[in-house]
Amino acid sequence: KAGVTQTPRYLIKTRGQQVTLSCSPISGHRSVSWYQQTPGQGLQFLFEYFSETQRNKGNFPGRFSGRQFSNSRSEMNVSTLELGDSALYLCASKQGTNTEAFFGQGTRLTVV
């Protein structure tokens, strides 16, 4: 069974640009969550989607958004990039509510 797949693995963007990251969950998993990992703030929750609906949201500005498609694949978008958005963005999928989360390899975003 394939794991969680995130694309692309690496991105370099310029301040002010926008970026879209993609996540394909494990087959059969309907919940997808996104986390931001930085050296200073550690792992922080961005949002969770379940059956195309945002079920939970972290404390991030509105520049961070996401969506989930009917096949459970998810995308997150960051608009008007800032230097501080440079981070490893991790996607995780879960089969159900009270189950463990499996993480992808992450997308390393660098904003210059």
Place this chain on the structure above:
Amino acid sequence: AQSVTQPDIHITVSEGASLELRCNYSYGATPYLFWYVQSPGQGLQLLLKYFSGDTLVQGIKGFEAEFKRSQSSFNLRKPSVHWSDAAEYFCAGGLGTDKLIFGTGTRLQVFP
């Protein structure tokens, strides 16, 4: 507020020595608890999980963890560390559909 604390930022052990990584949680109710491992530039790999039941849980790679309600702890242990165990270890807690809350991580260094 809910929190997960890993008191040790960095631990160094000799190969073959035993290991214990500490994790404490603060939740209104007993959360689900997890240990993840992360190699440089990689995603998070699930080592083990606790939902309920037996307080001693076995995971992959020879790791185990013990849930102690009285101490609000979920410490990770391994009887004999291998050089390949060098990585960063994260303890995390969650409740139902809620987000995962991660500790700040413990970096494990293994000397030959």
